[in-house]
Amino acid sequence: MTGIRDACSIEDPITEPDFDVVIIGAGAAGLYALHRVRGLGLSAKVFEKGDGVGGTWYWNRYPGARCDVESWDYCYTFSEELEQEWEWTERFPTQPELERYFNHVADRFDLRRDIEFDTRVDQARFDDEQNRWIIRTSKGATVSAQYVVSAAGCLSEVNTPRFKGAETFEGQQIHTARWPKGGIDVTGMRVGVIGTGSTGIQAIPQLAKQAEHLFVFQRTPQFAIPARNTPIDDTTLEELKHNYRERWELKRASPVGMGRRPPEVSSALEVDEATRTRILEDSWALGGPGFARTFDDVMTNVDSNQLTSEFVQDKIREKVADSAVAESLLAIDHPLGARRLIVEIDYFETYNRPNVTLVDVAAAPIEEITPQGLRTTEGSFDLDLIVYATGFDGMTGALLAMDIQGVGGIALRDKWANGAGAYLGLVASGFPNLFMITGPGSPAVFSNVIFSIEQHVDWIGNCLAHMTESGFDRIDSDPEAEAEWTRQVHEIAAQSIVGKTDSWWTGANIEGKPQGVTFYLGGTHTYREICEEIAANCYRGFVFQPANSPASA
Ligand code: N01
Numbered sequence: 001m002t003g004i005r006d007a008c009s010i011e012d013p014i015t016e017p018d019f020d021v022v023i024i025g026a027g028a029a030g031l032y033a034l035h036r037v038r039g040l041g042l043s044a045k046v047f048e049k050g051d052g053v054g055g056t057w058y059w060n061r062y063p064g065a066r067c068d069v070e071s072w073d074y075c076y077t078f079s080e081e082l083e084q085e086w087e088w089t090e091r092f093p094t095q096p097e098l099e100r101y102f103n104h105v106a107d108r109f110d111l112r113r114d115i116e117f118d119t120r121v122d123q124a125r126f127d128d129e130q131n132r133w134i135i136r137t138s139k140g141a142t143v144s145a146q147y148v149v150s151a152a153g154c155l156s157e158v159n160t161p162r163f164k165g166a167e168t169f170e171g172q173q174i175h176t177a178r179w180p181k182g183g184i185d186v187t188g189m190r191v192g193v194i195g196t197g198s199t200g201i202q203a204i205p206q207l208a209k210q211a212e213h214l215f216v217f218q219r220t221p222q223f224a225i226p227a228r229n230t231p232i233d234d235t236t237l238e239e240l241k242h243n244y245r246e247r248w249e250l251k252r253a254s255p256v257g258m259g260r261r262p263p264e265v266s267s268a269l270e271v272d273e274a275t276r277t278r279i280l281e282d283s284w285a286l287g288g289p290g291f292a293r294t295f296d297d298v299m300t301n302v303d304s305n306q307l308t309s310e311f312v313q314d315k316i317r318e319k320v321a322d323s324a325v326a327e328s329l330l331a332i333d334h335p336l337g338a339r340r341l342i343v344e345i346d347y348f349e350t351y352n353r354p355n356v357t358l359v360d361v362a363a364a365p366i367e368e369i370t371p372q373g374l375r376t377t378e379g380s381f382d383l384d385l386i387v388y389a390t391g392f393d394g395m396t397g398a399l400l401a402m403d404i405q406g407v408g409g410i411a412l413r414d415k416w417a418n419g420a421g422a423y424l425g426l427v428a429s430g431f432p433n434l435f436m437i438t439g440p441g442s443p444a445v446f447s448n449v450i451f452s453i454e455q456h457v458d459w460i461g462n463c464l465a466h467m468t469e470s471g472f473d474r475i476d477s478d479p480e481a482e483a484e485w486t487r488q489v490h491e492i493a494a495q496s497i498v499g500k501t502d503s504w505w506t507g508a509n510i511e512g513k514p515q516g517v518t519f520y521l522g523g524t525h526t527y528r529e530i531c532e533e534i535a536a537n538c539y540r541g542f543v544f545q546p547a548n549s550p551a552s553a
Helices: 028-039 080-085 095-108 198-210 234-253 273-286 289-293 302-319 323-329 397-401 449-470 479-494 524-536
Strands: 019-024 044-047 121-127 132-137 142-150 172-175 190-194 213-218 224-226 342-344 356-360 366-369 373-376 380-382 385-388 403-405 434-436 472-477 542-546
Touching (some): 028 044, 028 095, 028 142, 028 449, 080 234, 190 373, 190 380, 198 213, 224 289, 273 302
Parallel strands (some): 019 044, 121 403, 142 434, 172 385, 224 342
Antiparallel strands (some): 373 380
């Protein structure tokens, strides 16, 4: 551990010890990052704003919250012992099960002693002269660190639209990602849900079972595929445990980090109609997020996408009894996959319940929240509870919620004022020794994110080991390499269906946010190869510097 207490300016008196690494967040990324850097013999401290571990799976406790990636894929792969001892109980794990998993990981690897809970990082400022980050927390402490690893998450800064009159509402209002630990008993309540993204579509069927009446305020209808969730029986569990390593190879070869075999045929257009229908029916019967990859070209070929979209729309139509409601749910204005494909359990069937009303707020927008409820341009709805399933300021929200200042005091907010990007999504030039896990420019959440997290943490761990061995204590990215990488990210995105409509994927859900897809869409397998190749070639595009000497590539 390197102490440089005397190096701090008067305005940043160090109130806590110094660390080699400060990690922001104790979700899936922060936990593994802590484990990994400890393994390098570095001192580390994690600051976590919640009072427990799990990140997304700590915060998102709304009814119906569960992962829409299969449990056997949505788990760490770094420890075979962990794989063998943990017993998943369902194909798609619920929030409580995931929270238990991350707590188990924290205990098993003795991580808690280096995590400070209930503590937000408010500011991280790079002290160029001392080559250290000065980190200020919400508890008023200031610590210094050689390196900062942001594990703040791609979907952790909540987006609650400001409706006129919201402060006058006499009932309860809550964002889904702030659902209380004890839950909310909605029995006998008139509940309004605003938002029909992945979250709303998970919460709506559960809330409908309890509420006296549920009003769903839908602005943009979405494609959703049945989850076909099932419990995992003992035989399946044994098979899973036996096959984890084989699955790991499949994940590495997959463009999205999932342990599935590639599609049977590559294009919906290369087979006759009967074969195509049979393949689509099989994929529909299997359900889950893999449906988007029924054919290889669903996300890139407009005609293939159209055929797949029509198939899904016909299937949804069959589920909804009232044809007018069905058409409202199916007035989808974008290709399948242009927004994140949703995985649902009983969502469409929920509209067959007498206590559920679909309100089209695209046709008649919400005008205001009133003391009694909500008013659209066409009518008023008396409510006891308003649920904001309105999503997040994705990708950059959590990073920019902190005041991050790089070399010369430049703010990350200013650097990204016209669009976010970082070299490989890992290091933003001008912000040395700040590593971002699943940052903009990486595949991030356009993948099995926990697998992408592991890949990033491992790359960062190897890079830190390389720096220690080589006597470097500063890494930055070359601005030209970063600009070229960002150009490639945009070029690849332009060829995809992804983001061809407004959504959080394009930043359109946040007023004033620069627009555009910031994920690397070239595939996680390709991305991994690029990262490995760059590391093997003296970390091409990164600039290293030994202590007290000029930068060297
Ligand atoms: O958020 P969203 P989410 N008036 O942004 C509506 C991940 N996730 O929390 O589309 C009326 O997708 C908005 O309408 P519109 C996953 O990556 C994973 O559901 O802007 N409506 C939309 O319907 C997902 O993609 C799991 O027209 C307003 C909704 O709110 C990401 O999180 C589970 C409005 C927001 O949808 C975000 O999903 C859940 C307004 N003023 C989430 N403002 C897993 O299972 C917003 N909306 C792993």
